[in-house]
Amino acid sequence: xxxxxxxxxxxxxxxxxxxLHGILLAVGLSGRLLFMNHLDFSEATPALVSxxxxxxxxxxxxxxxVCFCTWLLIAVRxxxxxxxxxxxxxxxxxxxxxxxLWAKIISGIIWYTxxxxxxxxxxxxxxxGQNVTDAxxxxxxxxxxxxxxxxxxxxxxxxxxxxxxxxxSVIMTYFCIAVxxxxxxxxxxxxxxxxxxxxxxxxAVSMGLMLLLKLFPGINLSILNGEQLAQYMFSAITLxxxxxxxxxxxxxxxxxxxxxxxxxLL
Amino acid sequence: xxxxxxxxxxTKKYGGSYALSGLNLTLERGEIIGLLGPNGSGKSSLIKLxxxxxxxxxxxxxxxxxxxxAETKRFVSYLPDRSYLGRQMxxxxxxxxxxxxxxxxxxxxxxxxxxxxxxxRRARLSSLSKGTLEKVQLILVMSxxxxxxxxxxxxxxxDPAARDYILQTILTNYNENATVLLSxxxxxxxxxxxxxxxxxxxxxLALNASVDEIRTEYGKSVDTLFREVFKC
Amino acid sequence: MPWKLDSxxxxxxxxxxxxxxxxxxxxxxPGDKIPSVRDLALEASVNPNxxxxxxxELERSGLVYSQRTSGRFITEDxxxxxxxxxxxxxxxxxxxxxxxxxxxxxxxEALDLIRETLRRKNNEPDS
Numbered sequence: 001x002x003x004x005x006x007x008x009x010x011x012x013x014x015x016x017x018x019x020l021h022g023i024l025l026a027v028g029l030s031g032r033l034l035f036m037n038h039l040d041f042s043e044a045t046p047a048l049v050s051x052x053x054x055x056x057x058x059x060x061x062x063x064x065x066v067c068f069c070t071w072l073l074i075a076v077r078x079x080x081x082x083x084x085x086x087x088x089x090x091x092x093x094x095x096x097x098x099x100x101l102w103a104k105i106i107s108g109i110i111w112y113t114x115x116x117x118x119x120x121x122x123x124x125x126x127x128x129g130q131n132v133t134d135a136x137x138x139x140x141x142x143x144x145x146x147x148x149x150x151x152x153x154x155x156x157x158x159x160x161x162x163x164x165x166x167x168x169s170v171i172m173t174y175f176c177i178a179v180x181x182x183x184x185x186x187x188x189x190x191x192x193x194x195x196x197x198x199x200x201x202x203x204a205v206s207m208g209l210m211l212l213l214k215l216f217p218g219i220n221l222s223i224l225n226g227e228q229l230a231q232y233m234f235s236a237i238t239l240x241x242x243x244x245x246x247x248x249x250x251x252x253x254x255x256x257x258x259x260x261x262x263x264x265l266l
Numbered sequence: 267x268x269x270x271x272x273x274x275x276x277t278k279k280y281g282g283s284y285a286l287s288g289l290n291l292t293l294e295r296g297e298i299i300g301l302l303g304p305n306g307s308g309k310s311s312l313i314k315l316x317x318x319x320x321x322x323x324x325x326x327x328x329x330x331x332x333x334x335x336a337e338t339k340r341f342v343s344y345l346p347d348r349s350y351l352g353r354q355m356x357x358x359x360x361x362x363x364x365x366x367x368x369x370x371x372x373x374x375x376x377x378x379x380x381x382x383x384x385x386x387r388r389a390r391l392s393s394l395s396k397g398t399l400e401k402v403q404l405i406l407v408m409s410x411x412x413x414x415x416x417x418x419x420x421x422x423x424x425d426p427a428a429r430d431y432i433l434q435t436i437l438t439n440y441n442e443n444a445t446v447l448l449s450x451x452x453x454x455x456x457x458x459x460x461x462x463x464x465x466x467x468x469x470x471l472a473l474n475a476s477v478d479e480i481r482t483e484y485g486k487s488v489d490t491l492f493r494e495v496f497k498c
Numbered sequence: 499m500p501w502k503l504d505s506x507x508x509x510x511x512x513x514x515x516x517x518x519x520x521x522x523x524x525x526x527x528p529g530d531k532i533p534s535v536r537d538l539a540l541e542a543s544v545n546p547n548x549x550x551x552x553x554x555e556l557e558r559s560g561l562v563y564s565q566r567t568s569g570r571f572i573t574e575d576x577x578x579x580x581x582x583x584x585x586x587x588x589x590x591x592x593x594x595x596x597x598x599x600x601x602x603x604x605x606x607e608a609l610d611l612i613r614e615t616l617r618r619k620n621n622e623p624d625s
Contacts, residue, residue, distance in 0.1 A: 095367075437543070459543065
């Protein structure tokens, strides 16, 4: 049953997802061929710098927009499938509430992971041209010293953190929507309120923990050397992952309870 | 064998008002039962509770002895009183969906009915007229070999010709061990196909009798009796 | 075509009457097999259980008999069919007289009216 649910969920969102990421890959490829490959790094002219800055911010904006659309797809599918008219079909299938929840969690994670992979692929595609790697190799030792590790390793860590945060983002989204539907009169509004309130609480708690563990980025961050910076980064990331897991576990428990006991379709 | 549907002190509250209050009811297998009552008398709530898309505030509802859940949804076939299929789905995809998820779905039966109505399988549900969409939904629901069919206002929004088709569809497809519970306010149209009628008033059972009992006892049709009982 | 049914009398009684009527008018002949409960119910657009009840009642009166495997048949007992015909005729006659009483005619006057009507009807083709 779980497999069937996931299959149908993926199938019904596939068209829009593939279209979106197909466009992103096409834009990435043409960016590499039409822009990046023509850059000449031998002379650092102001024109070169400003064109790179412009291109980078456009790319960043595009990547963020696609990520946002993916998130929206996940959120809308969860809401529409379970809590609107379609819910009458979904909730009368011979599947348990837990199966529905996990089907949505797994399909959400699959969307997000694919999204992260495509984003990573687009970034790699843009920066792996011969001219770029040659230019980078000149400043590589400096960057490595500054970060305390090679840039590629740093990127890999970022990627892993991104994948893990996908999981918590999916649960958080479902948590907010499920809480919202407890208030039949203003379901969407209450979902948004749940998002901000829970976000605020998590922010406050993690700030407190950082202060407690002396991980708060103080004024002397700039005078840290590479080694220390890397170390700081590691502990901060470990802490935030730990917080993320704890929050996700709590949110999961809440969604699980709501799905099992509090389903009241209008 | 436990009764197909049993309510014990079943209560459903929305905010401050009661949709059902302390309902006790037992339905046997093999009957077509009309659920009648004015608007807001709790008809739809009772059906939704049985379908498992609402949770009771108090009391319990049992289907074949079990609380609504994955197990009961296997043998309960539910037609909501609104459109509930993804608008972007094609007719063929909706059939496929039912066939995938319900073991007791009979695709050949659905095919036969779709053919007799000349409904295009490639059509998107959003392109169908309201009446046709309701027929497609009913066809899907009635193509399952269920023990209990819950039909919420199956003939509400369609013209009299379509109404006859829908009643024929119900009569043709239900088997003698199955129970059909259908809510409606168009009593006179369906009186002849019912074994039994339930009158709901203010979330409570006002009458539970067989159609011929009512006619023998009161010498009048269920429709006439209904108008008298619920006179404003 | 759904059968025409009166909305205030029990449905199974009306179904019985309708089948009796069909037997007398020759839709079914003695010894004929009658359709299944399901088919009859569909034809009449009524609940199968109600049709079942009507047929059971007819069976109890002996007008219809069932063979375990092959279905239900109209009785071949001519005497019984004749009796049913007589019963129905008696019923109609009684109803007729009741209505005539309502209109203020005595039994004798009603009979005279019948004779009068018959005479006129018989003369008509000649004129």
